[in-house]
Amino acid sequence: MGRRKLLQEPKKKDDEPDHDPKAKRYSASTEAGIVVSGFFLTCCVFICPCVYKKKRETAPSVLTKDPNSSDSTFPLDMNVRAPPEKVPPSPSIVSISPNLIRIEPVHLNMAQVTRATRNFSPALQIGEGGFGTVYKAQLDSGQVVAIKRAKKEHFENLQTEFSSEVELLAKIDHRNLVRLLGYVDKGNERLIITEYVPNGTLRDHLDGQRGKILDFNQRLEIAIDIAHGLTYLHLYAEKQIIHRDVKSSNILLTESLRAKVADFGFARLGPMDSDQTHISTKVKGTVGYLDPEYMKTYQLTTKSDVYSFGILLIEILTGRRPVDLRRPVEERVTLRWAFRKFNEGHAVQLADQMMEEVVDADLLVKMFALAFQCAAPVRNDRPEMKSVGEQLWAIRADYLKSPRRG
Structure with a gap:
């Protein structure tokens, strides 16, 4: 159409210079191109906004912070890094797996907390410790969480523990460690x-x-789960973390009996300088699980957690508390009693009598030997937590091969 229009234009006047016919054809083609380009440009002007609008309408919505949420609550936008697979892999125990169910952070204010705990009803209380009382709470969304409330009478003294637990929990994400959702x-x-x-x-x-x-x-x-959790804290967390209060009441179990290490109120960051071998700090922990070298020198290292784990492993195998004043004098300190019996060749007698199965004696000897090595009085004689996990995994492999009787 553009070309036909150009051919119908009136002839030029005599005073106008003549042009080469080829040049005229080029000019016609150029003007035709401009017309076509203009047509497409017009279409884009009207069509593109419609497409953009439709795309915006179908884009996923982004969750924003609840305007009623207190400024003191926060989402944990953690940069989770999967640690290298240095601990022997297990079908049931891994570090961080993309197949794990992610638990999202929560945003709560005091009104929501009060409603979720029914005004901190004693009926919802599920635990109590030095920090405070722990409540089971169901949120408006239906999600069930645990809420730990500091004791007001110890508020001043517990401020450090509170800040420590929040700061450290925000840095970790592992299937064998209880996850912080908010505060x-x-x-x-x-x-x-x-x-x-x-x-x-x-x-x-x-x-x-x-x-x-x-x-x-x-x-x-359970012992392997705990070892993996502590290995993550010592080696694979963003910064090295020493738990400082590893004990049976701080190990929580899921419905499938997977273990999660909890309560980081006493936890501390490890040495910040690579030349440092320890940090100096006041002694904190639980009687019976405390590293004797730490108590003597005030020098805290990851080997203090290893010692506590050794005591815990003996507790897992015997069923006995580390210190039990109800027992005869020679049995009140479980570590001493167990070590004496072990040296006498009675490892089988140390196993919890409530277990109905018969356990291979060689496996019990290996586990108690590992426990005593972890609980060595001098830290240099204790293995690293990573090595402990590897040895436990090897024991598990032997157990699966051995004949078992009910």
Whole structure:
């Protein structure tokens, strides 16, 4: 059409210069191109906004912070890094797996917390420690969480522990460590919100308060879980973390009896300088699990956690608390009693009598030997947590090969 229009134009006047016919054809083609380009440009002007609008309408919505949420609560936008697979891989125990169910952070204010805990009802209380009381709470969304509330009478003294637990929990994400979901630090309230682990503590199970007694395989799996959690803290966390209060009442169990290390109130960051071998700090922990060298020198290292784990491993195998004043004098300190019996060649007699199965004597000897090595009085004689996990995994492999009787 553009070309036809050009051909119908009137002839030029005589005073106008003549042009080459080829040049005229080029000019016609150029003007035709401009017309076509203009047509497409016009289409884009009207069509593109429609397409963009439709695309915006179909884009996924982004969640924003609840405007009613207190400024003291926060989402944990953690930069999770998968640690190298240095701990021997297990079908049931891994470091960070993309197949794990992610638990999202929560945003709560005090009104929501009060409603979720029914005004901190004693009926919802699931635990109590030096920091405060722990409540089971169901949020408006239906999600169940655990809320730890600081004791007001110890508020001043517990401020350091509160800050420490929040800071350290925000840096970790591992299947064998209880995950922080949020916190409230406002007025005279200090609250820590974590994932809810429904099956009580390891100590509850060893005491027979949760029905069926743990069998040997379950105890071995729990020990491996704990070792993996501590290995992550010592080697693979963003900064090295020393738990400082590893004990059976701080080990929570899921419905499938997977173990999660909890309560980081006493936890500390490890040495910041690569030349440092320890940090100097006041002694904190629980009687019976405390590293004697740490108590003597005030020097805290990851080997203090290894010592506590050694005591815990003896507890898992024997069912006995580290210190039990109800027992005869020679049996009150479980480590000394167990070490003496072990040296006398009675490792089988050390196994928890509540276990109904017969466990291979060689496996018990290997586990008790590892426990005593972890609980060595001098830290240099103790293995690293990574090595402990590897040895436990090897024991598990031997157990699966051995004949087992009920």
